[in-house]
Amino acid sequence: MLVKKIVCEDPYQTMWATFVWFESEPIVQDFLQRQYEQNRTENAKMYAFQNTERFIFAIKQAREYYRAAAQSDLLVKPLLLYYGMVSLIKAVLIASDPAYPRNTRVLQHGLSTRRRKARQYRFLDDSCQPQREGLFPLFATACSAPDEARMAEQTPRRLLALIPDLRHSYMRLVGTPSCLPIAARREGNRVTVDVPTSVLDFWHVTASRFVDLLNQHRIGAGTFSLGSTTTQPATFTLQWNHPALPAADGEDGSVDFENRLIRYDVQGQPYLLLERRSSHLLPEACAHVCLMYMLGILCRYEPELWGQYAHGVAVSETALISDFLRCSQRKFPNLILNLLHGFPLVFAVS
Numbered sequence: 617m618l619v620k621k622i623v624c625e626d627p628y629q630t631m632w633a634t635f636v637w638f639e640s641e642p643i644v645q646d647f648l649q650r651q652y653e654q655n656r657t658e659n660a661k662m663y664a665f666q667n668t669e670r671f672i673f674a675i676k677q678a679r680e681y682y683r684a685a686a687q688s689d690l691l692v693k694p695l696l697l698y699y700g701m702v703s704l705i706k707a708v709l710i711a712s713d714p715a716y717p718r719n720t721r722v723l724q725h726g727l728s729t730r731r732r733k734a735r736q737y738r739f740l741d742d743s744c745q746p747q748r749e750g751l752f753p754l755f756a757t758a759c760s761a762p763d764e765a766r767m768a769e770q771t772p773r774r775l776l777a778l779i780p781d782l783r784h785s786y787m788r789l790v791g792t793p794s795c796l797p798i799a800a801r802r803e804g805n806r807v808t809v810d811v812p813t814s815v816l817d818f819w820h821v822t823a824s825r826f827v828d829l830l831n832q833h834r835i836g837a838g839t840f841s842l843g844s845t846t847t848q849p850a851t852f853t854l855q856w857n858h859p860a861l862p863a864a865d866g867e868d869g870s871v872d873f874e875n876r877l878i879r880y881d882v883q884g885q886p887y888l889l890l891e892r893r894s895s896h897l898l899p900e901a902c903a904h905v906c907l908m909y910m911l912g913i914l915c916r917y918e919p920e921l922w923g924q925y926a927h928g929v930a931v932s933e934t935a936l937i938s939d940f941l942r943c944s945q946r947k948f949p950n951l952i953l954n955l956l957h958g959f960p961l962v963f964a965v966s
Contacts, residue, residue, distance in 0.1 A: 617836065618861075619870040619884055619960040627882075627963035631950055632682075638675045638707070638956065644668045651711045663714035671710045678703035678949070685945060690926035691919075693941055694911035697948075701905055704952045705755045711956060712758050726750020727909045731917045739914070739925065739933050740773045740790070744906050752905060758955065759899040760835060762876065768895040772910065775903040776936065778896075780879050780887035781943045785936040795879065795887040799848075800856075800871070807856040807871055809840070810848050811888065818890055823852050829877075829892060830854075836874030872960045882947050884962035901951040904944050911937065 624630040637643055645668045652660035681700030685693050709716045717723055729744040746752055746767050756766045776786055777794035786794045799810040816826060823842060830840050837860065843853030856873060870884055876897045877889050891897065898906070915922045928934040954960045 617872040617874055617959055619872055619962055621870065621884065621962045621964060623966060624963055625965065627965065628946055631946075631953065631961075631963045632679060634953060634961070635675055635679065635949070639672050641668055641672065644671050648711060648714075652714050655712070657714055660714070667710050667714060671707055674703045674707040674710065678707070682945065682949065690938070690941070691923060692915065694908055694915045694922075697941065697945060698905075698908040698912040701908055701948055702751065704949060705751055705905070708758055708952060708955050709751075709754055713754075716754075721749045722751065722754060724750035725909065726752030726754070727906060729910055729913055731913055733914070733918055733921060737921060739910075739937065740776075741771065742910055743769050743771045744910050745769050746906075752902070752909075755905065756898070756902050759901055761899050761902055762894040762897055764893075764895040765898045765902075770896075770898065770903075770906050772907060774891070774896050775898070775907050776940065777891060778879065778889065778898060778900055778903040779940070779943060779947075780881045780885075781947065782936065782939055783887070785939040789933060789936050793890060795889050798878070798886050798888050799851075800873075800886060802871070805857075805861050807858075807861070807873075808843060809854040809856055810851040811854055813850050813852055815888060815890070816852075819892065827854065830875065833876040833892070833894075833897070834874060835876060838874055840875075870962070880960070880962075882943070882950065882962075883964055884960070901948065901955070904948045904951070907940060908944060911941075 622630060638647070645664050648664035648667055648671060649660050652663055657663060678700045681696050681703060685696035685700060688696055724747070726747045726749065727744050728747060729742065733742070746756070748767070753766060773790065776782055780795050783794050796812045796815055798812070801808050816823060819826065819829070821829065827840050827842055836858070838856055838858035840854045840856050843855045856871075861871065873886065877892060878886050879889060879900055880886055889897070914925070923929070925931050925934055925937055950961065950963065
């Protein structure tokens with residue numbers, strides 16, 4: 617899948633300006649009708665008309681939550697960002713299911729965590745448990761989360777490792793890398809990928825076995841194979857082939873590898889995760905939701921404990937949490953745009 621890169625002076629403002637398209641009644645009604653028709657929904661036009669206003673106000677409300685969060689202190693920021701997320705998720709669910717919500721149970725958060733924290737509490741070792749019904753499991757399904765991950769207990773340590781933008785902060789705090797950068801270039805209708813050889817030592821596999829593992833986690837039609845010998849030091853080469861990828865010799869046409877082991881930072885740079893268990897490979901948007909839910913619970917029910925985190929009072933995790941909040945404020949709405957458009961959008965200065 618090709619990535620659409622939008623060069624602009626202010627990526628954050630341009631990203632939110634793109635949401636304006638989803639606040640126009642004629643555009644939204646046409647968009648919803650096409651979504652429902654693709655899902656073979658009967659009476660797609662009628663449902664689109666009925667859901668247009670609900671969809672628009674979900675987007676508008678999310679915009680205001682994020683605007684308020686940008687101006688708020690860390691003491692309340694997680695709550696504002698979480699409810700901004702909830703509004704954006706509802707827009708995604710309305711676009712995918714014309715009858716959402718089908719019952720009152722799906723209006724629950726769909727996540728649970730202990731509200732009373734242990735005396736020697738550490739955020740990295742906290743956990744949340746997805747529920748069988750509620751907002752989160754519906755969103756995880758919309759994001760094509762692996763079956764093993766949808767109901768698996770998750771910890772911040774694992775979830776933060778799924779977000780490549782946090783790799784430096786994660787490495788400083790945890791001491792082990794969460795992901796490795798990979799370099800990709802278009803060559804005709806193929807993509808050549810240079811992968812650090814250190815991943816083979818980390819996973820204790822051969823290059824051919826690594827390719828097999830990588831292909832086991834593919835989502836789309838693209839597949840990897842071993843390439844020719846690379847001239848880059850400490851790397852080996854893979855070829856990625858996709859039956860629908862157009863030729864683009866000499867172009868900087870970035871692609872989405874549609875693979876659960878490859879994630880992208882906000883600039884569109886690909887990274888290879890160093891976690892390969894399916895139960896730990898939530899889509900990044902789902903990881904943001906779980907983390908923000910846990911921080912929101914901490915903020916709401918343990919204000920003294922959260923105050924220590926917010927103001928860095930003898931808490932080593934403060935820097936990583938602050939980086940996550942900044943990252944999520946910028947990136948989660950972008951991930952939602954990608955879901956709504958059906959292809960990745962990258963907003964960058966150059």
